[in-house]
Amino acid sequence: MKKTRDYGTAWRILRPESITDQIFIKAQRIRTLEEKKVSKVDEGIVPEYIGIINYCVIAMIQLNMNDTDEMEIEAEKVSALYDLNINETRNLMEDKNHDYGEAWRDMRVSSLTDLILMKLLRVKQIEDNKGQTLVSEGVKANYQDIINYSVFAMIKIGIANS
Template identity: 40%
Template sequence: MVKADTESQLLRQFDHIRDYCFQLFKGKNADYGPTWFLYRFQSLNDEIWRKAKRIRTLEEHEDQACIPEGRDVEYVGIINYCVMFLIKLDGVAGLPSGDDIAENLEKLDEVDEAVLFSAYQTQMARVRDLLIKKNTDYGDAWKSMSLTSMTDQVIIRVYRIRKILRNKGRCTVSEGIMAQLYDIINYCVFALIKMEADLVFRG
């Protein structure tokens, strides 16, 4: 019974974070349009790296920053960049490729928001399903991890993706890019929960 209650709480927290990230994704889409389609895979990975590196820098300098955004903002940004990466990897029917848009920027204005937002929710549903399975197998191990360890796990996976991209997506015995992105999202979710991030839970 306790295990079921703990899992239910984790899923409620995940759903809260997902909903916050999705609303931010929708808001930025309204402001800028889906310009992120122009990113190539390495560029998306670099954006994730940039945010993870800033989190690590903030951790090492006791959150002293020159700009107001804290680690929570960066974790949320990483989640959304990972979802963008996953959508591009999936090649969703009805959504253009980056090459298509680079040839004709007007295609950005033709992106169907319903298809795009559905693709976002599909990816987060997959992440949620994986969260349940891994948490069952590992038994809430994340609760005893430090935030700095979670940041390092994100950075390690960013490097793995960089290596896989250099190998043109080929892996000999390891999981591919999607698995790395799913793990990154879940570590960011765990970090936001451990931080009790005001941005997400009380914002």
């Protein structure tokens, strides 16, 4: 929301594929940092997970908009749309957590990163197929899973509060 107040909704210019690629870059950087254990840029993994979450929400907002919608959205409306998507995603996480018995707690953070990258590759394939799937979830469900994996990873590394 702070960036929305600073920059407005400049992200509205991004096509869905560009948002997916932006998320991919952040996830790939996390994986590189996990493997190399050294960062040459003074930003760690947590800001990348936060960026992933925010870009996923932006992507979900964009999914419900079209080219004829206004480019600039009032900050209050962005906040409401952000909250709506986060709440839907949290509800999904709670439902899946129930069904999977909180299996994420026994996972490695690196596995969560890999799952994020796998989900992004799935989204890219769906985008390349113009949204057509035979049996797969759509892109929104993948973005929601990516958000939840990011939250789980931050919890596991001791950053997020439940």
